[in-house]
Amino acid sequence: MLKKKLLPIAIASLMGVGLLPLAQADDQFLDNRWYVAPFGTFINTGGDRNADNGWGAGMGIGKIINEHFNVELRGFYQGFDSKGPGSKEFELAGGTADLQYFFTRNRLAPYAVLAVGGMNTGLGARNVAGIIGEAGVGATYEVSDNFLVRSDVRYRYNNNFNSHIQGGPDDFHDMTINVGFVIPFGAKPKATAANFEAPIAAAPIVDCSTLDSDSDGVNDCLDQCPRTVKGSTVDDKGCPIKLVLKGEHFKFDSAELTLNAQEILDGVAQSLISYPQKNDIEVQGHTSSEGSDAYNMRLSQRRAESVADYLRMKNVPNRLITKGYGESQPVADNSTEEGRVENRRVELIWIEY
Numbered sequence: 001m002l003k004k005k006l007l008p009i010a011i012a013s014l015m016g017v018g019l020l021p022l023a024q025a026d027d028q029f030l031d032n033r034w035y036v037a038p039f040g041t042f043i044n045t046g047g048d049r050n051a052d053n054g055w056g057a058g059m060g061i062g063k064i065i066n067e068h069f070n071v072e073l074r075g076f077y078q079g080f081d082s083k084g085p086g087s088k089e090f091e092l093a094g095g096t097a098d099l100q101y102f103f104t105r106n107r108l109a110p111y112a113v114l115a116v117g118g119m120n121t122g123l124g125a126r127n128v129a130g131i132i133g134e135a136g137v138g139a140t141y142e143v144s145d146n147f148l149v150r151s152d153v154r155y156r157y158n159n160n161f162n163s164h165i166q167g168g169p170d171d172f173h174d175m176t177i178n179v180g181f182v183i184p185f186g187a188k189p190k191a192t193a194a195n196f197e198a199p200i201a202a203a204p205i206v207d208c209s210t211l212d213s214d215s216d217g218v219n220d221c222l223d224q225c226p227r228t229v230k231g232s233t234v235d236d237k238g239c240p241i242k243l244v245l246k247g248e249h250f251k252f253d254s255a256e257l258t259l260n261a262q263e264i265l266d267g268v269a270q271s272l273i274s275y276p277q278k279n280d281i282e283v284q285g286h287t288s289s290e291g292s293d294a295y296n297m298r299l300s301q302r303r304a305e306s307v308a309d310y311l312r313m314k315n316v317p318n319r320l321i322t323k324g325y326g327e328s329q330p331v332a333d334n335s336t337e338e339g340r341v342e343n344r345r346v347e348l349i350w351i352e353y
Contacts, residue, residue, distance in 0.1 A: 039180025054080025094119030269314035300324035
């Protein structure tokens, strides 16, 4: 029977499709057009029909769903003669709903197909309705964006529901070979820059040698202490070695810090906590020459301790050593008010061991 003949043909066809080079499809498949697909058919009838082979034609209307699937509605007409004395002409007219699976969407695109539908069988003066199911393999070849050549081979099962149109069995097994073409409607969508996500721009490369984020005179490439307190004297690595607090940081004739001094020391504390250095810090108190040497010595010591106590209260991790120098180390002329203001100061000295 033809059913036995068709099985090895179907297996060989599937193996052939599997051996085709499966190149990668486009990264982004955009085609979802409708199409028409006229075709011609050669039908190899099964032995249970006791009929000659025949020919036919049909038309399909389909839609591309995605990278792998098409759906299609097909109508067809096929004819052939029965064998034996008083032969009659078979006329088959029907339609199917097809689901096509494409292995690739390259120029040569192999696919497998499953179909179900109905068919009217006319034999002489008799007409009977039945159902059909088809399975097969095929391929399309893209000649241009709007014209593809297509061919497939299908096994067809037909059941006519006990109509006994030939006085014998009511289920038949045929093979169809279809050759035609596909005409998609409209322009084929093309991948453009708008179809892809814009690449994230690379962060600009900044030359750190041109930057000095903490304004300490050492560029960011070399600076190992990147948040130095403003006004500090730093070494060649950008780390503070001396900070002078000068101006009106204490109330008159007192060791009590002004609000301005507290704000400055808050910044010092934050820097020392964020970027801790193991160095001990000597907190030095200095005064102008007004008053006696002994009084100025005591005042400078109290002011140094006031600064150290405030920094400890802010949880500065460094060991703080206080020392008052009185008026013994002036940095400006005590004979002028401007000079005396310069001499009233507290210095933080990072001790190197």
